[in-house]
Amino acid sequence: MDINQLVRKNVQKLTPYQSARRIGGQGDVWLNANEYPVAPHFELTQQTLNRYPEPQPQQVIRGYAQYAGVQPDQLLVSRGADEAIELLMRAFCEPEQDSILYCPPTYGMYQVSAKTLGIKTKIVPTTKDWQLDLNGIEQNLENVKLIYVCSPNNPTGNLINAQDIKTLLNMAQDRALVVIDEAYIEFSPQSSVVSWLTNYPHLVILRTLSKAFALAGLRCGFTIANKPVIDTLQKVIAPYPLATPVADIAAQALSKDGINTMKLNVQYLNDQKQKFADQLTQLSLVEKVYPSWSNYLCVKFQDDKDVFNNLWNQGIILRDQSKSMGQKNIIRISIGTQIECDAVITSLKTIE
Known part of the structure; x- marks a missing residue:
């Protein structure tokens, strides 16, 4: 039996959203999903897993x-x-x-x-x-x-x-x-x-x-x-x-404590973003670093450097945005830790 015969026609034609995890990759530096780079710590306080939760907690x-x-x-x-x-x-x-x-x-x-x-x-x-x-x-x-x-x-x-x-x-x-x-x-x-x-x-x-x-x-x-x-x-x-x-x-x-922690996260990432942007603009293979009011940067690189695949092969996983933005060699880079951002800069210098 061909199960596809039962699938709705619009779903048969559908291309699924290519999330960062769906695309995959192998590496140690993951800056492709706009995540906060450090995991927070929480402990569960509710132990009522035998009951359904509130519809709107x-x-x-x-x-x-x-x-x-x-x-x-x-x-x-x-x-x-x-x-x-x-x-x-x-x-x-x-x-x-x-x-x-x-x-x-x-x-x-x-x-x-x-x-x-x-x-x-x-x-x-x-x-x-x-x-x-x-x-x-x-x-x-x-x-x-x-x-x-x-x-x-x-x-x-x-x-x-x-x-x-x-x-x-x-x-x-x-x-x-x-x-x-x-x-x-x-x-x-x-x-x-x-x-x-x-x-x-x-x-x-x-x-x-x-x-x-x-x-x-x-x-x-x-x-x-x-x-x-x-x-x-x-x-x-x-x-x-x-x-x-x-x-x-x-x-x-x-x-209150959680929101204060979030604000410190934002301050850290904004400071890190500015420092990272300054470092990127000093590289000759970078054509433009676009202004950002988020936790990532869009960067346009020189056409002949194949930056995305070069870094991918080095285990630095970024997000290629060339198709969605209609321009070649535009890469979105999530703001990571100092070590992660330094790894990106070091690898880009080797490509230069």
């Missing part, structure tokens, strides 16, 4: 609401922000009728989730400086229910102009939800749009504990929106999205 909700400056009823916790991306589509988009709109180069799961669910996609590439093409978006809003904007953007690292986001919100009023993916916002907290929720009922914000909180392995994300949106998402989310150990650790991470 209240300690986690209250902790994140206080941290984000919103009300608990404006929050939904999910299995990473990836689940939230898909929940919005399941709740608001009719398959084969409605569309989502996104602006590459940006996070690839917006497209993959839509195609998995049979939802149409509209693509409006960003401008040359990686800002929103507002005219292009306005011309493509028919049947669009969700507009995804990542800021700081992955993989480019830049912030989306705040005034452009406001223009987009006004443009989409009574037509679509505008979803601002703030997975990296802790590296530029003054740029968050959470305070705009009062004025924009169709604004949705996505957050995660994976980056600045150093908990990528926990898979814990948040949707921040006004109550009608949250109530709608509650209808389609799984009954128990967070396992008890996940909720336990998330609550600890959102304590």
Whole structure:
């Protein structure tokens, strides 16, 4: 029996998202997944694994609401922000009728989730400086229910102009939800749009504990929106999205001490990022280091050096972004420890 005959046609054609772990690699320096380079330490305090967890763990909700400056009823916790991306589509988009709109180069799961669910996609590439093409978006809003904007953007690292986001919100009023993916916002907290929720009922914000909180392995994300949106998402989310150990650790991470630790992590990575960027710009094979408000750098290298494969073969695993960004030899490098960053610089000097 050919099982593929039973697979939905859109899934048969689907190319899965190429996550860092799916791509693989062998090495000692892993700077390809925008993770915090040092593992935090937590001990479980909840021992009730014989019981189902709370559908929306209240300690986690209250902790994140206080941290984000919103009300608990404006929050939904999910299995990473990836689940939230898909929940919005399941709740608001009719398959084969409605569309989502996104602006590459940006996070690839917006497209993959839509195609998995049979939802149409509209693509409006960003401008040359990686800002929103507002005219292009306005011309493509028919049947669009969700507009995804990542800021700081992955993989480019830049912030989306705040005034452009406001223009987009006004443009989409009574037509679509505008979803601002703030997975990296802790590296530029003054740029968050959470305070705009009062004025924009169709604004949705996505957050995660994976980056600045150093908990990528926990898979814990948040949707921040006004109550009608949250109530709608509650209808389609799984009954128990967070396992008890996940909720336990998330609550600890959102304590006063946990948040202070996160802020120290951010300060360390921002300092490390600046030092690393300065070292990269001194290398002749580096054409450009792009400004970044995240925990990674996008770097353009000389065409003839094959930097990505050279470092890959040396056990330094980075993220090739040439295809997604439409330019050759652009590599995204997560900010690692001092030792890891030094290893990258040393290897690049050998290529020079």
